[in-house]
Amino acid sequence: MAWNKVAVVGGGLIKFGELFEQSYEQMASGAFDAAVASVDKGFDPQLVEAAFVATQRGTLWGQEGIGGNTVPTAIGLAGIPCTRVENACPSGSDAFRVGAMAVASGVHDVVLVIGVEKMRDKSGDEGLLARAAAGHPVYTRGETAPVLFAPFATRHMHEFGTTREMLASVAVKNHFNGARNPNAHFKNEITIEDALKSAPVCHPLHLLDCCPQTDGAAAVLLVNPDRVAEFTDDPVFVAGFGVATDHPYLHEKNTFTGLRATTMAAERAYKMAGVEPGQIDCAEVHDCFTITEILDIEDLGFVEKGKGGVASLEGETAITGRIPVNTSGGLLAKGHPIGATGVAQIVECWLQLRGQAEERQAEIRNGFALQHNVGGRGSGVSVINILTTNR
C-alpha cells in the first residue's frame, strides 16, 4: 500500500550543461517555469505555499549558500517560506522527502521542491583549494571523489571478477540513454572501446567512468492528494522513502563491496512503500561513477550481490532490459549538478510513470519507480524515494 499522502503533479528541468551565461537565480527560474508548464490542467504559480531548495555547495561554488531566502524573489514568489535542504549528493532527493512531509503534515497543500547547483563558474582547482583552505580532513589529503570510489571498484573486481568492460558497459548504456534526453549534458553515444581507452583518473576508473561537473536546476510540484483533481487526472504519488547514514570515512567501513547506507535506506523505503525490489519498473540511481551504479543495483536488490557488473554488460538495466536503470542518462551523461540531481531523477520517474519519456520510455507494469542518491565523504548517506501511479 502506498503511503499515499502526497501527489506529484508537475516536474521539469532546464537543459543541463555548462551554463556560464545563466545565473543561479536564472537557472532556478527556468526549472520552476518548466515545472509549472508541465501541469496537465495548468498551474497558477501563486498557489505555491512553501518551497524547499536543494543546493549543496552554495558557498564553495560562488553562491552564498543562502538559496533558501534568495530563490523566492528570483522565481516571482517573494514572501513564501523557503528553506534550504542540504544532504551532500542526495540533497535534492532529501529536499523532496522534506517537501513531501510538509504536505503530509497538513501545514501546506502545495509545495515546490527545487534543486539548483552552479558548478562550472569556479575551476576545479579553486574548488579544491577552497576545500583545502576550509580544513577538509579528506580532500586536503588529495582524496577527491574518484579516489573515494576506486577502492570499491578494485575490491568488486577482486571478489566478484567484475571487469573494466563491465564498468564501461554502464557508461555506454547511460550515454545511449542521455543521447535520447533533450535535457542531458552529454548527448553523444560512446562504445566500450571509447570508455576503456579514455584517460585514466584513478585505477580502475577512467574518464568515462566518471560523471561530469554540470550546472543545472530541476523542480517538482507536490500537492495534497485531496486537491489533485485541480491539477491533473494522471497523478503520481509518493509511495514511500528511506534515508540512512553510515560512518562517513572510508577507514570506518566494514566492506568495500557495497554501500551500507543504501542497503539500510532501501529496507526502509521498501517497507514504507510496501513493495519489493522486483515490483520496481524503472529506477534512477546514483551513478557518479560506473562502479557506483553497479553497487547501487545490487544494494537496491535489483540483482544479486556481485552480479551487478555482469547484469550491466548483459543489458539487464537497459531501457528494454529487465529493470531499466538511469533512462535519463544518469549522472554520467545527463550530468550531476548536485542539488538538482535528485530532483531531476524524480522528474524522470514521474515522466516514466506517466508514459511521457518518449524515446526513453520503459515498460511500466506495476506502476512503481525508484529514485536514489548516495553521497558524503565516503558514502555516508543514502536517500531513496519511491513513486507510484497506484493510489
Place this chain on the structure above:
Amino acid sequence: MAWNKVAVVGGGLIKFGELFEQSYEQMASGAFDAAVASVDKGFDPQLVEAAFVATQRGTLWGQEGIGGNTVPTAIGLAGIPCTRVENACPSGSDAFRVGAMAVASGVHDVVLVIGVEKMRDKSGDEGLLARAAAGHPVYTRGETAPVLFAPFATRHMHEFGTTREMLASVAVKNHFNGARNPNAHFKNEITIEDALKSAPVCHPLHLLDCCPQTDGAAAVLLVNPDRVAEFTDDPVFVAGFGVATDHPYLHEKNTFTGLRATTMAAERAYKMAGVEPGQIDCAEVHDCFTITEILDIEDLGFVEKGKGGVASLEGETAITGRIPVNTSGGLLAKGHPIGATGVAQIVECWLQLRGQAEERQAEIRNGFALQHNVGGRGSGVSVINILTTNR
C-alpha cells in the same frame, strides 16, 4: 487553539563561548547529551528516528557543510536519517519547524533537532576573505552585518526619536539576563554608559550594540503527542509557526523602520497558533544588534511601531516587565552560533513555560512563548515558532 500535533519533551545546550578545545562533533554530542538528560522520565537515545541539523556556515567556518551525515556517528546514532537545514540566521528555528512537520506527517514519532555552529576557529579576516573569494555580491563591497543594520537604526532615530540610550538599554537588559544564564557566552552586567562609550562599529552601532561571534550547540527532542506520557507529565506543544521571505537586498526594501519578513511571518504564526501578540508570556527574539530587538518587538506586535526604543528604556521587556524579551541573554549576551541560535531560543522558551528558568523566570500567565529569528543578506527571511503548555 494550538496546532497540537507535536510535543517538545527535552531541550538542552552546551555553554556557549569560544570553544577552541571542542570539535564540531563534540559540540553536537554535548548538546544532544544535555537534551537527553533533560527529559523528565528519562530518554533512550536509540528512540531517535530522524534528525535535522542546523548549521549555516559549514564550509566557511572550517567544516564541510555536510553536517547532515556526519552528526549521527558523532552522537552515537549512526544509521538514522539526518538532514541539514539551512536558512541563514534562522537556520535553527527553521530546522525546528521542519522537524515538527516530520512528526506531524506521521512518518516519525521521535525527532531530534540540533543546531551546531563553529565560528571562532577562523579569524574574521579569513571569514570575510572566504566570502569575498566566493563572489559574494554584498560582502565584497564591505557591507558586513553591522553595515546592513545601521541604516535601520538611523532611520528609526530619524522617524521616531529613538536614541543611542534606548539602543543601549537593550544591551544592558540582555547582559543582565545573560549574567543569570549559566550557558551564556558573556556573563558580565554592563551599564548604559558602558554601551555608549564602547568602540564605534558603524554609526550609530557601537561594539556593545553588536552580538559576538560564538561557538555553540543546542538540541531539542520532538515527539508525537500520543506518546508524550512516556517522556514527561509536563509537556510543551508546538502551537504554530510562520516563515516569510522578503527581497534580500537593501536597495529593494520599501522601508527602513521595520522588517517586512518578520511582519509577514508573525501574521502567519499567530494565525496558525490562534493567538494574539498580547497573549505571549515571553519571547526570544533576534537581537543580532540592539536596533534589531527594537524592530522585532514592534514587528511582532508587542509594542506599537516606533515605540520599541522607549519601551526598552522603560523596562517593558525586562524579566519583570510587561513582555519579557530575551530572558536568556539573547544573541547579545548568550551569543550567536548561527545554526544553534534558534534551537537554543526554543530551549529557553521550553524552560520558561515549564517554570525552570530559575533566576530568569518570567511570569507565565497564558502559557505561550514565542521564538524568532531574522536573517539573510538584508533580512530576507524571518522564522517564528510559538510554543504552548495548552493542549
